Amino acid sequence: MKLLLKNTRTLTENGEFEACDVLIVENMVQTISSFIEIEDVDRIIDCQERLLVPGFIDVHIHLREPGGEHKETIKTGTKAAARGGFTTVCAMPNTNPVPDKLETVQQLLERIKNDALVRVLPYAAITKGLKGEELTNIDQLSKLDIFGFTDDGVGIQAADAMYRAMQLAAQNGKAIVAHCEDNSIVYGGVVHDGAVSKRLDLPGIPSLSESVQIARDVLLAEATGCHYHVCHVSTKESVRVIRDAKKAGIKVTAEVTPHHLLLSEDAIEQDDANFKMNPPLRSKEDQDALLEGLLEGTIDFIATDHAPHSSDEKAQGMLHAPFGIVGLETAFPLLYTYLVKQNKITLKQLVDWLTIKPASIFGLPYGKLAANVVADLTLIDVEREMNIDKHTFYSKGKNTPFHNWNVTGVPVLTICDGEIVYEEDFHV
Structure with a gap:
């Protein structure tokens, strides 16, 4: 197929x-x-x-399948x-069954091949059943088409388990991707x-529960040479620890979500x-420290942590509802409206944090707009205004704190691997 995009605008360096x-x-992009x-x-x-940019990359999303299809x-x-x-999206392994052995990962890859509209790179679990105890067969799983290893949703509590996992991941050229949380605090x-x-x-969840585990892990990463x-x-303390680790030459990278950049606890008015x-x-x-960390390069890029739940689950209130919000459909408009248009960041920075930065850190051949590269492209109407309406989401999850927010800058055409996977009728 030959597709010609006429009259676009791109961003120069x-x-x-x-x-x-x-x-x-x-x-492929030919010319x-x-x-x-x-x-x-x-x-x-x-x-x-309209603005043409490389297709966005999100290294942290939850697709829930298998086991959480509701x-x-x-x-x-x-x-x-x-x-x-x-x-390109990278799917976390907190599913049922967990992709923690050869058979379950192969089954997941087959589901992705059959059903995915965009490129899905799945993670495999660090420990069996995400229980933080027995390591998965990292050597064997690394031979499959997986993105990296994580027990996202739970922190690895034992330093020994994380140390051994990092050793094995480093030997196989894979990253250890960590949800950092010390359950004891x-x-x-x-x-x-x-x-x-x-x-x-x-x-309340103390900030310390996150930062102390990062501090432990960066030393383990230094000892093993693992990409962590x-x-x-x-938290601001986490930013400080990561900044110091990078200065020490430790191979640590980090992400921040749109919601942590745009909201603080002050946004929570009720249960x-x-x-x-x-x-x-x-x-x-903390919110201010995250933006500062992103701008200075301590935090490397943005990822949504798209985490859908059913309306019934989220209706249970703070004490009983599961953690998580959706983010894939709102990320760019929110960040463009409330960071770029308010002159806190530039449009070029935002696009880079969603494309070339995650691609380069994880060695992906995507995130570029150039001749002779894979045609992953997103067309954005930067003038389009929109009211975020959770009832119109394509995601099953409607759990967002951004319902009814007014935004500008809307993706209207998405091309993945040369195929149009999303298209709005913008010729009006």
């Missing part, structure tokens, strides 16, 4: 807009030029000067990803241990489980 046409042949005229083409799309499926989750402009918390926990009389990646950083996520929304001081 300096962050300037540049008009161009893009020719896609089969699954990028100021003007392309060709007769032998299957389809021409007039992009009307929350999300591979099909619905990847439809949501495509609508949000994401062409979580104290049954459901929100940040701060002003809101006191006001709503809810048990920290999920959803949420509303749509604001319940793990790690929780922290103080305004």
Whole structure:
């Protein structure tokens, strides 16, 4: 198939807009030029000067399948990803069964092959059943088409287990990706241990529960030479530990979510489980430190931690509802509206944090807009205004704290591996 995108705008290295046409042949970008005229083409799309960027990459999402199909499926989750402009997503292993052995990983890969609309790179578990005890066969699983190893959702409590996992992962050239949480100092918390926990009389999760485990793990990463990646950083102390570890030459990288960049605990006005996520929304001081860490390079990129749940589950209130919010369909518009348009970051920085930065850190051949690379592309209408309506989500999960927020900047066309996987009728 030959697809010609006419009248697009791309971003230069300096962050300037540049008009161009893009020719896609089969699954590759063949030509990028100021003007392309060709007769032998299957389809021409007039992009009307909308912004064309590499397809977004999200290394941290939950698709729930198998075992949690009432929350999300591979099909619905990847439809949501495509609508949000994401062409590569990495699925966490807290499913039932857990992808912790050869058979379950192979079965998962087959489901992905059959049902995914965008590229899904699954994780395998670090420990059997995500129980933090017996290690999976990291040598064997590394030979499969997996992205890395994680027990996301629970921290690895024993230093010995994390140490041995890092040794094996390093030998196989795989990353250890960690949800950092010391259970001994979580104290049954459901929100940040701060002003809101006191006001709503809810048990709080101390910041220390995250940062002390990161501090332990960066030393283990130094000892093993493992690539250690920290999920959803949420505290100023965590940023400091990661900053110091990078200065020491330790191979540590980190991500931050849109919700931790845009919200603090102050956004929680009442007992509303749509604001319940793990790690929780922290103080305004923590929120500011996360943006500073991102801008200085201590935090490497943005990932959504898309975590769908059913409405019934989230209706149980803070004490009993599961942790997590959805994020794939709202990430770019929220970040563009409330960070780029408020001059806190640049558009080029935002695009890089969603594309080339995660790709380069994890050695993926995606996240680029250039000739002779895979055609993963997202077209964005940066002028389009939209009211976020959870009832229109493609995801099964409607659990968002951003319902009814007004945003600008909407993905209108998503191309993955040369195929159109999402398209709005923007020719109006």
